[in-house]
Amino acid sequence: MKYIKLVFMSLLLSVLVVGLVGCNQGTDEKKETTGKEEDKAGVVNLYTTRHYDTDEELYKKFTEQTGIKVNVISGKDELMQRLKDEGEATEADVFITADAGNLARLKADGLTQAIKSDVLTTNIPEKLRDKENHWFGLTQRARVIVYSKDRVDPSELSTYEALTEDTWKGRVLIRSSENIYNQSLIASFMELNGEEAAKNWAKGIVSNMARTPEGGDTDQIKAIVAGEGDVAISNTYYVGRLLNSADPEEVKVGEQVGVFFPNQDTNGTHINISGATVVKHAKNVDNAVKFIEFLTNVEAQELFAEGNNEYPVNPKAGISETLSSWGDFKEQDINLTILGDNNSRAIQIFNEVGWK
Ligand SMILES: [Fe+2]
Secondary structure (H helix, E strand, O other), rough: HHHHHHHHHHHHHHHHHHHHHHHHHHHHHHHHHHOOOOOOOOEEEEOOOOOOOHHHHHHEEEEEEEEEEEEEEEEEOOOHHHHHHHHHHHHOOOOEEHHHHHHHHHHHHOEEEOOOOHHHHHOOOOOHHHOOOOOEEEEEEEEEEEOOOOOOOOHHOOOOOOHOOOOHHEEEEOOOOOOHHHHHHHHHHHHOOOHHHHHHHHHHHHHEEEOOOOOOOOHHHHHHOOOOOOEEEEEEEOOOOHOOOOOOHHHHHOOOOOOOOOOOOOEEEEEEEEEEEOOOOOOOOHHHHHHHHHHOHHHHHHHHOOOOOOOEOOOOOOOOHHHHHHOOOOOOOOOOOOHHHOHHHHHHHHHOOOOO
């Protein structure tokens, strides 16, 4: 019995080895004859400003399911310029970046293309994608008021507008106006409250600033804990990141602040996305669409969003424990395409009111 088993095993092994060698030869042959057609499923080339381990896991899963290899080039904002410089010669098929304002810039520069996909229009709510389907939200974040648990009672907080009142003089922390998140925030106010009100808001915030804007959202939160100011405007995931940090000092910072969703009795808290677009000069358009579709399925959404402590865009996907602990909130009800439309006027307003 033992012997038979042994013979069977070695037979099986030989078949496997022959099979593998055979496969290899096949691939090699193909390589020689067609040059770059390594595999029928092909590749998708991704430029992304995200860089989380969970993203890598997802790309691997996509390859397992489809055979399509994902080549990743990750970077920061300079990737947008790179795409522009490369023009038609670019290798990029998909571009992933934060903020509808950035995605709108890519579209305005003629670097994106319209995609018709029932999967995407089903999985992603209408307001979280471009009106002409040039880009699609993949994760969602809220721009909230973060406050010192020691010095501020949440009952003192209500709206973004209320932060311009005298009681907040010298207490408000917020990053510079060069930042797209603030440009998109004011672009949303222009849409909801009108240009005059948006400008008055910016003016009021400038006169209540605790300091000249410096650093990113995390630096504003750290400045609350350092006592430089009492409230900050920040994206939710920065608080989530601190709370879930491997560094106990950062966790301590996160625990000393609270998250407040403003404008719950009026027009809602500002939300924005990180999202994807199929590049205008993509060479692998079908794979690019398949890849973005994959990132919107429930399972992928949960991993992708959790990687950066964000909210999924697919309403069927669940949210992380940290996000659930902050509770539900009412969000602004505007199509995010508008953030791009209002961007240049938003920048002008910041300059007019002297927001550094
Ligand atoms: Fe960010």
